[in-house]
Amino acid sequence: MPETSAFLKLDGISKHYGGVFALNNVHFEASKASIHAILGENGAGKSTLMKSLVGVVHPEEGSILLEGQRLRMSGSGDAAEHGIVCIFQELSIVPDLNVAANICLADPPRTRLGLIDRKKQARLARETLQDMGVGLDIDVHSKVADLPLSKRQIVEIAKAVIRKPKVLILDEATSALTAADVEPVMALLRRLRDEGTLILFISHRMHEVEALADTCSVFRNGEHVETFATGSRSDEEIVQMMIGKPLSQIFPEKAGETPEAPPYLETSGLSWNDKLKGVDLDVRPCEIVGLGGLDGQGQQEVLQALAGVLRGVAGHIRIGEQTEVPNGPRGGLTEGYRVALVPEDRKTGGLFLPQSIANNLTAPILERISPRGVVSGSEEHARIDEMIRTLQIKVSSADLAVSTLSGGNQQKVVIAKWLATKPKLLLLIDPTRGIDVGTKQEIYRLLRDLANDGLAILFYTTDYDELIGLCDRALVMYDGRINAELSGDQLTEQNILSSALNMGVGAEERVS
């Protein structure tokens, strides 16, 4: 073991949340003056690993060594003391301060009186940007909140670079950059490497990884799978490493053939801000269609646009007979639309946690069960009993607070609540996140039954198994567009991942 030679060394790091390991006994080494890419699926543990390195997450076991020294850190301030600086995926810039103040935030230049020297601060900021060779058009006096996202990303990078780190971590830090800025940033990273910096680089853009990284490490399920020199493995091999596990047989049987009914939902050229760049899709009754791909490629926005939550959506949409989107969630309840969106976070957008199960279940249909302006008690009870029975929600009493239920049963309440509106199109965002396998299975069964009864279902999931196991068709999104439509035999994890990473492993040819 060449223990002394490793510049950065992780020794048996473990971290778990509840019963799930985010990192499981990770051993990892990286050397000075290199660019080291970290690869893995969503939830592979990459972000937790990086957060451990900057002291934001505290691993339960293991140690981190930098230049042979064991590090103890209680926050990103400590990490920076040791020379480890991270450019987070969620930007760490302060929107209400100006560019110069942000760049110098951690260690502003002072006057002799101990006050911040604003002239020097502006000069330093300008010099840093000049040195980086990007963002030369940024006025260091402008408020960061007024900058577009791509420029904020540059400020974020400058903020890290000015600290002259020994270890610079980029967590998807290039994803927001404009094409014109990517090349200078890459040149900057190469120069920093040549000056001795270790750069840990998380990116889902395979071509960037190939262009930049000297070394790659693949993570899966919180474990370090393998580290290898860039170029020594084929794309297919890398994808295989990232997938790893066999597909579990927990899904109900699919319909098998494409339903004949005309699509209930059709869109073409759907676009919104810079998140959606022309989405064409259709969903038929009796069909489950999955939206897949890496996080943040526009999947949520597609569903939100269809539910009428977004303003200023361009493109053609047809839902049933209507050619416009409903006017918000309430609009989705009106005759002619019959659209229900089950939101992403059931704790904030889906449920009134402290209220009773009964109150939650009937919230969207209160007007329908209140014939004379007053909620009809008998009608309400009948509806609640029916919902609890069909969804097999395990409750002792409908009067208990929803917060007392397990995550899976909470999710059933959310779905039941929207099914009560008798929708014809059901939109779901990651409906099984954080739910145990048993309840997942019940929810899959439920969705399939609903589809068999004629419902059109469009849902976004981060779990590839669900795309493969549950969906009749999977639409893989990349950068605001649908990159591939996969069904039948083509619906494999390998194909999904290839399309998700935009590696184009012949996905286009295989579209059915």
Next chain:
Amino acid sequence: MTAMGTLLKRTSAAVLGVGLSLNTVSAETYMPNCYIPAEGNEKIIQYDAKEGPYRVALVNGHTGIPWREQMIQSVRAWADRPENKETIGELRVVSTGPDVAAQIAAVDNFIQAGYDAIAFIAVNPTAFDAVVRRANRTGTVLVSFDNPVDNDSILRITPNWVDFETIKAKSVLEQMSETSGRVLEIRGIQGNSTDRDRHIGVEQVLSEYPDVEVIEVVGNWDTGTVQRVTADAFAVHGQFDGIICQHGCRGVTNAMAAADHPAVPVGGDAENGYVKAMAGNQIPGISVSVSPGMGPLAVRAAVALLQGESFPSMANLPIPNVETADMVAGTHYYPDEPDTFETVTGYAACGEDMVFTPDELRTQTHASDS
């Protein structure tokens, strides 16, 4: 104490320059039977005479109290009389609520706006030193009444609360069948100087009746509270031989009726409901009044000061009172007026112009503000 001394010296030095003179009591002050120089008062307030008509302001604090509303109506009624219309060119009335800073701001505003005189009931009688100094600098006449400020460089008008309660207690004890027994004393808001002085008045009388036992309860000057604590006292102690109540005394007559308490002597306020009940049920006793007519008295004093008259720095008022045997409908109580109406509309001892009829008070509107 020394700090207070310097303060007074500074104050007088400051005000002398603008034409106000402070003398020791020697000459006769204005209407001494009405504005009675308080015991121990040694200061005389006098300003240089000014030509009318005058701009006068009335600044009230707390609102929603029937006494205060009637007081404001009385001031308006008085200023509206033909003989006063010539001297009072303008009367402005404001109520500022319980916020002392707002009240100070109101008085300051009137001073700045060049009003000749301002009569006010202080929300907090200790907070006006600075205002008084500012008024004296501009030569504005300030008259503090009802809740007198702690500053003897302006005229302050208030009943002598010790004497006030002495009259009441004496009458009750004299009307009792025996000079022994049990008396209920119903006190006001604790910690307030008025309650303290009134209690001293009661104690002074009772010290001459060693065989009388006193039970004290707190009624907070509020009819409902008074009724509750009186009923409680009846329940605990059985019967009383006499009852002395500061204010809200309709509560006493109500509680007596409810408990079938014998008609023992009661001393109380002059609210219509109480006086009506006393006269109607032939309960022996007395009604002693602090009249809302104090408002017009204060304004009249302000006008007199502007005309060059002199006043004691602290003036006490006559204390109108009537015993049950002498109560007459339409004079001492009004069957058609609300229970909260103050039956003594003004201080008759201070001149005929100080008496108001209920009708005259009712017809006053806010329009007379400007």
Next chain:
Amino acid sequence: MRSSGIFKTQGRTLFAWGVFAILMGVFLSVHPRGASLGVFTTWSNQCAALALLAVGQTIVVLSKGIDLSIGPIMALANCIASHLVNGSPSEIAFGVVIVIATGAICGLINGLVVVVGKLQAIIATLAAGAIFTGLALLVRPIPGGDISVGLSDAMTMEAFGVVPSAVLVMLGAVALWYPIRRHPIGRSIIAVGSSEAAAEASGLNVARAKIAAYALGGVFAALGGLFIGFQTLSGDPSIGLTYTLNSIAAVVIGGTMLTGGAGSVVGSIAGALVLRTIGSLIFFIGLQPLAQPLFEGTVLLIAVSFGATRLLKIKNRMEVFQ
């Protein structure tokens, strides 16, 4: 380019001053004596205490907190001042120092409860406010006491016979804040209020910034209590009642977001002036002062609506709730 930039970054502040200028113009035109030094002195005396509290509240709000105990701190400071701020010059100086220190300690307690106790600011400061009110009642159960007449004259009359001292007091409050704002502590207060996660990720000391914000809020509250003392020459434990909500109203009118991070002390002073000028204006128009809350509320609503125009631009409805 430059001027439009100023309007963009300081738009809300300029808006508040614009509203104030209009109100002041109307006020002077309806005032029987018009513009004169005496009128300005009276007017500025009425404004100064609220302006000081508004500055304190702004600092707390900038850190994304709120101080519901700012009125009680002011009352406590006022009551302590009525015991200590009198006598010889050295006694007076000692008293002033103790009063300001009291404010700082009260604010420090607020900050510690919020940061260390991890309580919501709205609850923590509400409870602390009740405690401070209780202390004020202990210090001075009924209004009274004594405050240096000389100092009071100096602070409530005109300096050099040309400027109302109270105006200088308000300018002084701004002059006190700006060095703090340029100090790393002030910078971290704004950073924490703007984005606590970003401040933490940038290695700033979040806890210290928050505690400092509350402590500074307490200091300005104490200065407000001191000024009330100069106006009334006495201490009153109930003086703070209306000031807490008015200070928040001033902050909002002045354009500081209650969500923290963005705002200006200068704007809040304009907010305080607006509220107080409305009071004076109503007085001289001849309306009952009791109608004042109605008009203050209307102005507040307009100011808040102005701030809410941001929501009209939001393209994702769900973001409105974030």
